Amino acid sequence: MSGPELLLWARGPGLQFAVAIFLFGLLVRFVELWLLGRKTDLSEARAHPMGPGLRTVLSRSVPMPGALKHAPLVFLGGYIFHFGFLVTLLFYVPHIHFLRSILGFGWPGLPPFLIDVLGLVTIATLIALLVQRFTDPVRRFLTRTDDYVAWTVTFLPLLSGYAAFHRLGTDYTTMLALHILSVELLLIVIPFTKLMHMFTFMLARWYNGAIAGRKGVRV
Amino acid sequence: MNGLDQIGVRVVTAPDDAAPSYVPALLREIEALLAELVASGRNGRIDLRSLPLLPGDDARLAALLGEGEVDAALEVTGGTRVRETGVAGVWWVTHANADGETVAEFIEVTLVPEILKTHPQDVRVGLTHLRARLAEQMQEGESDGE
Amino acid sequence: MANNETVGETLASRGVSRRSFLKFCATMTSLLALPPGMAEVMAETLARTRRQSVIWLSFQECTGCTESLTRSHSPTLESLLFDAISLDYHHTLQAAAGDAAERARTTAMKDNAGKYLVIVDGSIPLKDGGVYSTIAGHSNLDMLKETAAGAAAIIAVGTCATYGGLPHAKPNPTGAVAVSDIIKDKPIVNVPGCPPIATVMTGVVAHFLTLGTLPELDSLGRPKVFFGDTIHDRCYRRPFYDQGKFAKTFDDEGARNGWCLYELGCKGPTTHNACATVKWNGGVSFPIESGHPCLGCSEPNFWDAGSFYQALSTKTLPLSAHAGAALAIGATVGAAVGLASRAKKKAAVGKHARVTADELEKGGGA
Numbered sequence: 029m030s031g032p033e034l035l036l037w038a039r040g041p042g043l044q045f046a047v048a049i050f051l052f053g054l055l056v057r058f059v060e061l062w063l064l065g066r067k068t069d070l071s072e073a074r075a076h077p078m079g080p081g082l083r084t085v086l087s088r089s090v091p092m093p094g095a096l097k098h099a100p101l102v103f104l105g106g107y108i109f110h111f112g113f114l115v116t117l118l119f120y121v122p123h124i125h126f127l128r129s130i131l132g133f134g135w136p137g138l139p140p141f142l143i144d145v146l147g148l149v150t151i152a153t154l155i156a157l158l159v160q161r162f163t164d165p166v167r168r169f170l171t172r173t174d175d176y177v178a179w180t181v182t183f184l185p186l187l188s189g190y191a192a193f194h195r196l197g198t199d200y201t202t203m204l205a206l207h208i209l210s211v212e213l214l215l216i217v218i219p220f221t222k223l224m225h226m227f228t229f230m231l232a233r234w235y236n237g238a239i240a241g242r243k244g245v246r247v
Numbered sequence: 248m249n250g251l252d253q254i255g256v257r258v259v260t261a262p263d264d265a266a267p268s269y270v271p272a273l274l275r276e277i278e279a280l281l282a283e284l285v286a287s288g289r290n291g292r293i294d295l296r297s298l299p300l301l302p303g304d305d306a307r308l309a310a311l312l313g314e315g316e317v318d319a320a321l322e323v324t325g326g327t328r329v330r331e332t333g334v335a336g337v338w339w340v341t342h343a344n345a346d347g348e349t350v351a352e353f354i355e356v357t358l359v360p361e362i363l364k365t366h367p368q369d370v371r372v373g374l375t376h377l378r379a380r381l382a383e384q385m386q387e388g389e390s391d392g393e
Numbered sequence: 394m395a396n397n398e399t400v401g402e403t404l405a406s407r408g409v410s411r412r413s414f415l416k417f418c419a420t421m422t423s424l425l426a427l428p429p430g431m432a433e434v435m436a437e438t439l440a441r442t443r444r445q446s447v448i449w450l451s452f453q454e455c456t457g458c459t460e461s462l463t464r465s466h467s468p469t470l471e472s473l474l475f476d477a478i479s480l481d482y483h484h485t486l487q488a489a490a491g492d493a494a495e496r497a498r499t500t501a502m503k504d505n506a507g508k509y510l511v512i513v514d515g516s517i518p519l520k521d522g523g524v525y526s527t528i529a530g531h532s533n534l535d536m537l538k539e540t541a542a543g544a545a546a547i548i549a550v551g552t553c554a555t556y557g558g559l560p561h562a563k564p565n566p567t568g569a570v571a572v573s574d575i576i577k578d579k580p581i582v583n584v585p586g587c588p589p590i591a592t593v594m595t596g597v598v599a600h601f602l603t604l605g606t607l608p609e610l611d612s613l614g615r616p617k618v619f620f621g622d623t624i625h626d627r628c629y630r631r632p633f634y635d636q637g638k639f640a641k642t643f644d645d646e647g648a649r650n651g652w653c654l655y656e657l658g659c660k661g662p663t664t665h666n667a668c669a670t671v672k673w674n675g676g677v678s679f680p681i682e683s684g685h686p687c688l689g690c691s692e693p694n695f696w697d698a699g700s701f702y703q704a705l706s707t708k709t710l711p712l713s714a715h716a717g718a719a720l721a722i723g724a725t726v727g728a729a730v731g732l733a734s735r736a737k738k739k740a741a742v743g744k745h746a747r748v749t750a751d752e753l754e755k756g757g758g759a
Binding site for chain 3: 294340353
Binding site: 035036060064204 | 663697699705722730732
């Protein structure tokens with residue numbers, strides 16, 4: 029397939045396919061989660077669980093004391109990566125246009141050179157985190173295939189986007205097509221790996237806060 | 248109706264003493280071609296449009312080469328201007344189309360640019376025409392005179 | 394078709410001076426990025442050669458390519474090209490019609506077997522035996538195959554001939570295809586564009602006439618000298634793109650200040666053509682300079698590549714149907730999986746063995 033053909037497929041049927049699998053997977057996970065449910069708590073509630081639940085969703089964004097000293101790379105790398113990934117995704121003008129074509133509305137973007145620098149920092153951070161995963165014996169012991177897959181499908185859109193932006197690799201049309209395809213791969217993989225945390229982190233935090241809050245305990 | 252000049256594009260002109268100008272390198276090339284012309288009589292030509300000249304480089308080059316004694320205006324499917332620069336043997340040829348837009352520009356290092364010369368074949372054709380015209384005049388003269 | 398004349402003789406008879414011709418050749422060498430000294434060689438060679446026989450086949454086209462080539466102001470340098478060739482067959486430009494025209498074509502093919510140049514504009518419809526475009530009772534397919542058999546080379550001019558173009562766009566009711574989809578055994582140069590720039594068309598023909606070879610081609614068969622760069626690579630509005638200054642509508646402040654047209658749908662980044670450097674109408678302007686985003690007209694399937702006015706990063710096909718189906722099926726499967734998991738959990742709970750404190754004490758120990 030030539031560059032232009034690949035790009036057209038990625039922007040057309042490829043996206044339809046990827047979005048379909050993504051939504052299918054999300055629904056399967058969420059509905060199963062909801063149906064599994066929780067055991068009814070027969071004790072008397074000391075407080076309504078919703079408020080504490082919601083508060084914990086926000087409060088858990090601040091890590092526990094001593095985290096920086098205990099695991100500085102994970103602490104800083106985690107923040108930098110997530111911040112960088114989200115900002116390059118949401119505030120680069122071509123991305124905003126893509127989202128506008130789906131959502132129907134857009135928002136102002138950041139200057140491209142800022143996105144460029146942030147993208148590079150994010151890529152470097154991801155590589156550093158992977159290196160730590162390899163070199164630290166405990167982390168390596170704990171790492172499974174799912175972790176490597178999740179890292180790779182997250183890394184590829186960043187790398188291919190940076191390469192396309194800077195006209196690296198082969199011709200631009202093909203690089204752009206590869207970038208869009210890498211994003212489609214990410215979409216397909218998300219619901220079936222730990223990358224679901226992008227949605228479930230809110231549920232998990234809420235749940236922790238809610239069950240404790242119901243008992244009158246603040247976490 | 249807005250003119251093209253109302254599209255607010257700001258062109259950055261490199262200041263006169265700025266480092267990255269192509270002109271010094273170009274002058275060296277002209278020097279090399281001129282030396283070649285002196286040594287072996289071989290002509291040279293530089294296509295100015297193929298070079299990444301900065302805005303203002305044209306003027307800078309023209310100023311450095313100076314003006315010579317010859318300034319020829321040709322009418323060949325649009326205007327063409329052939330000027331000898333202040334450096335003998337270095338000619339500046341500008342080709343324009345019928346609307347006056349420049350379509351090609353060359354520096355020619357030669358004794359006289361090809362386009363100024365008359366082709367021998369054309370001379371033969373010219374001779375034939377002249378002879379025909381003279382013959383006509385003769386006939387008219389005969390019919391008038393008598 | 395006096396193609397026994399040399400080009401030089403034809404020029405002389407039409408009153409085109411040698412100097413005009415030399416000027417034309419100088420301009421061509423510059424345009425084709427050939428060594429500047431080639432101009433005289435080109436002029437001498439061309440003057441002495443027999444006028445190249447050219448057969449122009451117009452198939453499923455709008456004649457825009459011919460218009461682009463001939464609609465330049467006259468007399469221009471490009472029109473000199475018509476003096477250097479013997480255009481033995483061209484629907485719009487020839488004087489003959491009907492059988493006489495077809496005879497002109499077949500005679501030229503016979504007289505110049507193996508040496509004539511074929512220029513094709515328009516796509517070739519294949520559906521239903523090719524009835525959707527016929528000339529003198531012959532389908533375009535038949536005429537192309539017949540004419541290409543004895544050709545030295547084929548130049549496919551315009552996006553229709555190079556990629557199928559507009560007729561090829563969804564749903565392609567006539568089964569339109571490109572020249573290169575049919576002819577596989579002859580050298581083909583693709584000169585796409587809707588229409589292509591006149592100087593680009595002339596340059597390719599001039600290259601063949603004077604050097605006897607075709608220019609260096611890229612992976613899609615396009616001359617690299619004209620199609621090597623994208624519009625975006627050479628666009629004068631690039632600084633605005635790099636600074637993130639985009640026009641949002643056609644008449645806003647940004648548009649009037651000449652800002653980048655990416656948000657208005659410019660396909661410049663993925664379009665290979667010479668518009669940004671060679672420009673149109675003898676170098677006057679090109680679409681972006683006139684305030685309109687690039688359509689991407691020299692790329693394959695540009696008609697089906699999403700809206701001309703939606704940015705390059707947007708989707709080209711609707712998602713709602715697929716999304717709806719995915720949500721519905723996902724919910725169903727999720728429910729099935731969820732209920733199955735619940736049943737499994739309940740069964741596991743049911744299988745829990747009951748233990749009393751006494752049993753534990755007896756069995757355990759300390």
